[in-house]
Amino acid sequence: MTSFKLSSLKIFAAAVVAMTLAFTAISPAHAEAKKDFKVAWSIYVGWMPWGYAMDNGIVKKWADKYDINIEVVQFNDYIEAINQYTAGAYDGVMATNMDALAIPSAGGVDSTILLICDYSDGNDVIILKGKEDLADIKGQKVNLVELSVSHYVLARALEKIGMSEKDVTVVNTSDADMIAAWSTPDVTAMTTWNPMAAEILAQDDAYNVFDSSELPGEIQDSLVVNTQTLKDNPAFAKAMTGIWYETMALMSADDEAATAAKTAMGEASGTDLAGYEMQLAATEMFYKPEDYIAFTEGNLSELTTFVTSFLFDHGLLGQDATSPGYIGIELADGTVVGDESNVLLRYTTEYAKMAADGEL
Amino acid sequence: MTRVTVENVWKVYGDQTVLENIHFETEPGSFIALVGPSGCGKSTFLRMMLGDEAPSKGRILIDGVALEDEPSPDRGVVFQRYSVFPHLTALQNVMLGLEFAQSPVMGRLFGRKRREARTASLEMLKSVGLAHAVNKYPSELSGGMQQRLAIAQALIKKPKILLLDEPFGALDPGIRNEVHEIMLRLWREEGMTIFMVTHDLSEAFKLGTRVIAFDRVRNRPEEQKAYGATITFDLKVDGKSAPPQPPVDATLAAAAQ
Amino acid sequence: MRRLINRRPDVAARFGLMILPFVIVIIAYMVASDARLSVNPNDKLLPGWSTISDAIERMAFQPDQRTGDYLLWSDTLSSLTRLGIGVGIATLIGGIFGILQGLIPYFRASFNAFTSVLSMIPPLAVLPILFIIFGLGELAKVMLVMIGIVPFLIRDLALRTAEIPHEEIIKAQTLGASTWQIIIRIVVPQMLPRLIDGVRLSLGAAWLFLIAAEAIASDSGLGYRIFLMRRYLAMDVILPYVAWITFLAFALDLALRLFQRVAFRWMYRGN
Numbered sequence: 001m002t003s004f005k006l007s008s009l010k011i012f013a014a015a016v017v018a019m020t021l022a023f024t025a026i027s028p029a030h031a032e033a034k035k036d037f038k039v040a041w042s043i044y045v046g047w048m049p050w051g052y053a054m055d056n057g058i059v060k061k062w063a064d065k066y067d068i069n070i071e072v073v074q075f076n077d078y079i080e081a082i083n084q085y086t087a088g089a090y091d092g093v094m095a096t097n098m099d100a101l102a103i104p105s106a107g108g109v110d111s112t113i114l115l116i117c118d119y120s121d122g123n124d125v126i127i128l129k130g131k132e133d134l135a136d137i138k139g140q141k142v143n144l145v146e147l148s149v150s151h152y153v154l155a156r157a158l159e160k161i162g163m164s165e166k167d168v169t170v171v172n173t174s175d176a177d178m179i180a181a182w183s184t185p186d187v188t189a190m191t192t193w194n195p196m197a198a199e200i201l202a203q204d205d206a207y208n209v210f211d212s213s214e215l216p217g218e219i220q221d222s223l224v225v226n227t228q229t230l231k232d233n234p235a236f237a238k239a240m241t242g243i244w245y246e247t248m249a250l251m252s253a254d255d256e257a258a259t260a261a262k263t264a265m266g267e268a269s270g271t272d273l274a275g276y277e278m279q280l281a282a283t284e285m286f287y288k289p290e291d292y293i294a295f296t297e298g299n300l301s302e303l304t305t306f307v308t309s310f311l312f313d314h315g316l317l318g319q320d321a322t323s324p325g326y327i328g329i330e331l332a333d334g335t336v337v338g339d340e341s342n343v344l345l346r347y348t349t350e351y352a353k354m355a356a357d358g359e360l
Numbered sequence: 361m362t363r364v365t366v367e368n369v370w371k372v373y374g375d376q377t378v379l380e381n382i383h384f385e386t387e388p389g390s391f392i393a394l395v396g397p398s399g400c401g402k403s404t405f406l407r408m409m410l411g412d413e414a415p416s417k418g419r420i421l422i423d424g425v426a427l428e429d430e431p432s433p434d435r436g437v438v439f440q441r442y443s444v445f446p447h448l449t450a451l452q453n454v455m456l457g458l459e460f461a462q463s464p465v466m467g468r469l470f471g472r473k474r475r476e477a478r479t480a481s482l483e484m485l486k487s488v489g490l491a492h493a494v495n496k497y498p499s500e501l502s503g504g505m506q507q508r509l510a511i512a513q514a515l516i517k518k519p520k521i522l523l524l525d526e527p528f529g530a531l532d533p534g535i536r537n538e539v540h541e542i543m544l545r546l547w548r549e550e551g552m553t554i555f556m557v558t559h560d561l562s563e564a565f566k567l568g569t570r571v572i573a574f575d576r577v578r579n580r581p582e583e584q585k586a587y588g589a590t591i592t593f594d595l596k597v598d599g600k601s602a603p604p605q606p607p608v609d610a611t612l613a614a615a616a617q
Numbered sequence: 618m619r620r621l622i623n624r625r626p627d628v629a630a631r632f633g634l635m636i637l638p639f640v641i642v643i644i645a646y647m648v649a650s651d652a653r654l655s656v657n658p659n660d661k662l663l664p665g666w667s668t669i670s671d672a673i674e675r676m677a678f679q680p681d682q683r684t685g686d687y688l689l690w691s692d693t694l695s696s697l698t699r700l701g702i703g704v705g706i707a708t709l710i711g712g713i714f715g716i717l718q719g720l721i722p723y724f725r726a727s728f729n730a731f732t733s734v735l736s737m738i739p740p741l742a743v744l745p746i747l748f749i750i751f752g753l754g755e756l757a758k759v760m761l762v763m764i765g766i767v768p769f770l771i772r773d774l775a776l777r778t779a780e781i782p783h784e785e786i787i788k789a790q791t792l793g794a795s796t797w798q799i800i801i802r803i804v805v806p807q808m809l810p811r812l813i814d815g816v817r818l819s820l821g822a823a824w825l826f827l828i829a830a831e832a833i834a835s836d837s838g839l840g841y842r843i844f845l846m847r848r849y850l851a852m853d854v855i856l857p858y859v860a861w862i863t864f865l866a867f868a869l870d871l872a873l874r875l876f877q878r879v880a881f882r883w884m885y886r887g888n
Binding site for chain 2: 782784785787788789790791792793794795797798801802803806807881882883884886
Binding site: 012015016019020022079082083087103106107109143146147148169170171172173177180181183184185186187315316318319 | 637641642644645646648649657658659660661662671672675682744745748749752753754832833834835836841844845847848849850
């Protein structure tokens with residue numbers, strides 16, 4: 001009987017250990033020098049070059065140069081990619097500055113924007129049905145992905161014409177269903193992004209009443225990496241920077257190779273060369289490291305405060321946040337916007353400068 | 361008083377002949393016992409009497425009029441199982457027949473009509489010895505009580521013909537005798553014609569005024585399909601229209617074999 | 618040593634064995650959560666008990682800053698309303714079509730194949746069509762729940778109806794019942810408890826469709842909140858919501874079972 005009890009106890013202990021292992025399989029990446037790196041990305045005009053670089057050996061070339069392994073993994077779901085990064089399963093992720101602040105940084109994961117791929121220059125659009133003026137949005141239901149960049153664009157647009165979110169009703173709608181939603185009669189106002197926005201605007205009664213070209217530089221599509229991983233593995237940062245600017249040089253040239261690259265990227269995002277060119281037109285790509293350095297060393301602190309006040313107003317900086325500056329943001333020159341003792345998001349131009357100087 | 365005429369009735373399923381050339385006529389107030397081995401088609405015959413199935417050839421007449429081709433209230437029935445409705449109490453089961461007749465839309469009676477139906481039903485339950493169980497559900501009744509309930513439920517409609525499909529087959533011998541007595545008493549009181557299918561010869565001779573046996577005459581394997589069962593004997597049980605005889609004698613049973 | 622199939626735990630052992638898996642999961646969660654929190658105190662994936670209880674306090678007992686609603690309760694009310702209407706309509710349609718399909722040969726000939734095919738269509742795959750027909754508001758959510766479970770209810774009830782012993786139907790006819798009287802006095806009363814069984818079995822699917830509908834376009838509801846919170850990995854809110862949904866589903870099932878026992882005593886008497 002004793003032995004029976006003893007063996008029961010052993011089985012119990014084993015079950016606890018097994019379950020614990022199952023949970024800790026998703027444990028945070030322990031920072032240390034290492035050789036294998038994983039970066040998550042999802043389909044978006046400014047991030048398509050990453051997929052192209054992975055498929056065409058550019059990633060491998062740079063990884064080999066620094067004697068490391070880099071895997072650039074495509075996710076179907078943008079948020080899931082960020083969540084995986086936040087949980088520690090990935091070393092880097094493609095995300096907007098706003099989501100980087102709201103998800104990993106607010107979740108205590110010290111993150112660095114290693115480089116900004118582009119900023120939205122018209123890709124995010126407020127669309128009204130049958131009305132041409134933004135002010136007509138008053139009192140309407142607005143379909144959008146709540147708490148996303150679309151929501152931010154709406155809040156900023158309303159602010160600019162002296163209204164606030166209280167003047168509209170926000171209906172959370174899945175991005176995958178935006179186009180279908182638009183064709184139903186009870187949907188009259190929407191905020192969404194390309195390529196859905198372009199598809200919807202092609203219809204007769206759809207009017208672009210506001211887009212992100214009026215918010216230049218506020219929505220930055222970035223490569224976000226774990227700060228500790230970055231410190232311990234400069235080779236990873238160098239390789240990623242090298243990959244990006246080589247791909248940028250390739251696609252921004254005026255030759256057949258550039259056309260072929262952009263055609264491949266367009267097809268990978270479900271459109272063709274013309275469609276992809278149209279999306280690029282609404283996107284300010286940072287093709288050269290110098291462009292990125294100039295932007296990051298410009299009026300970033302002002303742009304950043306728009307984002308932090310939006311996040312604070314919506315409770316996205318965490319429940320303990322007492323002000324928009326609750327999470328400190330370190331700019332490229334070392335100055336901090338917000339709380340200096342709680343810096344969880346950082347900008348850097350260190351590696352872009354190496355690229356500019358040809359030192360990679 | 362009802363006279364049933366069965367004229368050259370055949371029943372064929374596909375290429376399988378089940379019954380062939382069944383032909384007889386009954387006197388009013390008869391208690392006909394149908395016997396025969398399993399699979400001889402006696403239940404099929406009962407279903408044709410019910411109107412649940414139609415003869416392939418021939419016809420069945422009641423007082424010279426062809427049988428309706430679906431079940432109707434002039435022919436009551438008691439099956440071996442599932443004769444009563446499980447969701448209704450004993451009283452509700454008996455009242456049901458009266459409610460159907462008087463309330464085509466709701467299927468329920470209210471007020472005075474309901475009280476009348478209730479009184480008649482209680483009377484009927486009493487006559488089958490279920491006065492103490494009127495508010496019980498069938499699942500709370502024993503097998504014998506369920507069959508008595510089924511009989512009461514059928515008789516409240518005063519059918520011309522009562523069809524019994526092995527009604528007592530699942531009962532214990534003691535209970536069975538008890539129900540036999542009730543059945544005979546009601547038969548004499550109501551004066552209806554009864555057809556009872558049974559595989560128990562002593563029961564057939566104890567209750568019936570006439571015993572009709574169905575069987576296959578040709579039994580060679582190659583003949584199985586083409587030839588069905590037919591009437592192999594047809595015996596009057598004497599002196600049965602008055603008080604029934606005590607248990608059947610063994611010689612008669614032997615003769616039947 | 619007796620065979621394993623013949624060895625039965627006593628009452629105490631049964632209780633112990635019942636709670637054992639729960640205890641294992643909870644202990645494992647605590648260990649893993651502690652491990653993650655020691656690395657990053659703000660970890661969102663496996664929050665500690667205090668974070669979770671703060672979130673419960675915030676969602677259930679404090680009014681929301683923007684709307685003034687108690688979010689957990691207003692979400693619960695929206696979701697249960699949608700679920701209730703959707704399942705209610707589905708039950709009504711399932712009851713009517715199931716009984717007709719099980720009882721009336723002409724009706725069966727016309728609808729049997731149709732409902733079988735219909736039940737094979739995954740409703741989520743034809744969502745855009747549902748949007749066009751029913752819009753994007755409350756109606757669409759209720760309809761998704763309804764369409765999600767109604768084919769099952771119809772088929773289940775048609776089978777149950779067909780299982781009513783043929784003898785009962787014959788007997789009713791010999792008592793003079795018309796088709797209509799057979800339906801309202803014999804079939805419907807016997808099928809109501811079966812219909813409740815069917816509803817109990819399809820409640821899981823109903824929740825699934827409800828949460829999917831709320832994830833696609835909504836401004837309130839339990840599924841809406843979970844998908845919104847997922848945007849910033851607020852597991853401290855999502856985990857209590859999941860537990861709450863589980864509890865609600867369990868309570869609904871229990872309530873239906875009790876109702877069945879009280880309302881349909883004939884099924885449980887005797888035997």
